[in-house]
Amino acid sequence: MAVTAGISAARSPLPRTGAPALDALLHRESPSMTHTIRGDIGVxxxxxxxxxxxxxxxxxxxxxxxxxxxxxxxxxHPAVLKAMQDQLAAFAHGGWQYGCPARADLAERLAALLPWDDPVLLWCTTGSEAVEAALKVARAATGRRQVLGFLGGYHGKTAGALTVTGNAGFRADVTEIPVAGLSLPYPTAAGHVAPGAALATGHDFGRAILEHPDFGADAVAGLIVETVQGAGGMQAAAPGLLSELREFTTRRGMLLILDEIFTGFGRTGAMFGYQHEGVVPDLVVLGKALGGGLPVSLVAGPRELLNAVPPLRQTSTFSANPVACAAGAVVVDTLLNExxxxxxxxxxxxxxxxxxxxxxxxxxxxxxxxxxxxxxxxxxxxxxxxxxxxxxxxxxxxxxxxxxxxxxxxxxxxxxxxxxxxxxxxxxxxxxxxxxxxxxxxxxxxxxx
Known part of the structure; x- marks a missing residue:
């Protein structure tokens, strides 16, 4: 009876806005998406x-x-549009099984920016997918199962990504992990972090918990962290936190995974957020800005880690789409040149x-x-x-x-x-x-x- 009532309520007419496209999507699309459109955006x-x-x-x-x-x-942006149009005229999609010059060009541009001598890329499409790929790499490379996130962290809403997303509201009723039981405290900066901010030490990121013999840290493959928490309220990590995490994870045989999906490609005032502290992570997850408006993402790391993932364990139909890769090369070049x-x-x-x-x-x-x-x-x-x-x-x-x-x-x-x-x-x-x-x-x- 409750289910029937819920369906009836969902089908009830919504007030008209006077904008035809807006009215149509508010009527037809899931409340999961229209909630924000109706409540905050309205256009x-x-x-x-x-x-x-x-x-x-x-x-x-x-x-x-x-x-x-x-x-x-x-x-x-005219150069991005031209790159998209040229690639679209050549061919729009071949599938991940077929390489193309646009994909190779973007791979080399990214390799030149990344902090390892011989980086390897694992292409994906969405940010959530790339996070899940990073979890696979961490588990395959370390032989351990658990990856820990931070309170306030956001790494996507697919089932695997939700296991390291700190916001319990995103997990409620849709995942088997209802509470943030495996999320660590996220030490935050006081106010807006200025360029060249002095580093501090002694941040409480849960070190005492992780070091406790009852915790079982030897089962932890890695820690995944954002340098600024977007969904968590635009809160930047406290200066010095990444350096401490780098020391701790190295000492305990864990991987340090930087989720740079939002913060990457210049957003924080450096090409990547980890560069503010000169930290070299084990894995970096990239997406969002790279495609210039088209979906493309990846996880990157040194060859010895990425080679731990066996063939065919991470592929998807639209990975490294040629049009998105062509746009990505222009995005990278423009960020650097300007x-x-x-x-x-x-x-x-x-x-x-x-x-x-x-x-x-x-x-x-x-x-x-x-x-x-x-x-x-x-x-x-x-x-x-x-x-x-x-x-x-x-x-x-x-x-x-x-x-x-x-x-x-x-x-x-x-x-x-x-x-x-x-x-x-x-x-x-x-x-x-x-x-x-x-x-x-x-x-x-x-x-x-």
Whole structure:
């Protein structure tokens, strides 16, 4: 009876928005996806260029999301589009069994960037798939079974990736691991991490638990960690944490796995997040920005580790798609030639200064993160529900022509992950809109009392 009632409720008509495509997808698609579209976003996009997107009614917005960090060069970058078009005209897909020049070219570009003398790549399609591939490599290379993640960590929503994703909400009712029992404390930075931040030591990442003889650390194949937790609220790792993890995992025969799916390719102010501490991990997981808008991902590491995975243990139909690889080569070249990681580090500092200038009575803000993977956390609001207030602010920003996402455990963090090509003027405008949205929502709260 309860199931029937649930189905009936799901089929009940939804209020119309007046935007045909938006109405259609809200009616037809799963609530798993439409929840955020309805609650926070409220627009469907029809075209995009640079840092600007347009909805189906023709209204323009400044895009602070870059497709969840997928578009480091912005929308419609001409060189990326040309590479896609040229490869599409040659052939769009052959399958992982067939190599192609675009795939070989991208592999060599990546090998030149990676920290090992003779790196090997294992191609995948999505970030979650690449995380699962990394878990396979770690288990095959060490002969151990368990890989540990960190509280607040996010590594994907497929069954295997969820075993190392710290957020219990993502696992509820859909996986056999209901609690974060195998997640470690994640020491976080105080505020936004500036370039060249001094390293500290003695971080509590659960060392005492792992070292305890009853824990069974000898069964742990590795630790997987993000240098900035995107889904966890744009919180950067405390300076020095990666160095400590490197020492600890080496001493205990574990692998250090860096999930750079979001942080990779310039997002934090370095080509890869681990470079901020000069740490050489055992495995790196890459994706998102690499394909310039098309899905491509991989796990990379030294030959002796990647060769531990037997033939045919990790393949998928769309791995290393030729069109995505052609785009990826342009993305890598442009990031290097235009020194976009260095520019990103400087723009991150500009953003922090702008946020510090926002002055709305009754509201306190804190900038967190690193580079242009920055969160603006609302630490005090005119009402107790900071998450609800933040949602209202994000909606108001949308009405004022700026699209942003929010996150954090309490939903009180507004995310800045724009294209790395965003101008200082656009960045300043986004903060001005934030200030206006905060002021408007604060006035609305006070007038309702």
């Amino acid at each position: 469907t996009l029809t075209r995009a260029q640079g840092c600007t997107v347009w909805d189906e009614e023709g209204r323009a917005y400044l895009d602070l999301t870059s497709g969840s960090g997928v578009l480091p060069l912005g929308h419609g 020194r976009l990681p260095e520019r990103t580090a400087a723009l991150g500092d500009v953003l922090v200064r702008r946020v510090a200038e926002v002055d709305v009575p009754g509201v306190r803000l804190e900038a967190i993160g690193r580079g242009l993977m920055t969160g603006v956390r609302i630490t005090a609001a005119p009402r107790g529900d900071r998450g609800g207030f933040t949602r209202a602010v994000v909606r108001r920003m949308r009405e004022l022509g700026v699209l942003a996402l929010r996150g954090g455990a309490d939903g009180a963090v507004i995310k800045w992950t724009p294209p790395l090509t965003i101008s200082e003027a656009e960045l300043a405008h986004s903060v001005s809109v934030l200030a206006a949205a905060l002021a408007t929502e604060t006035d609305a709260v006070r007038s309702s009392r």
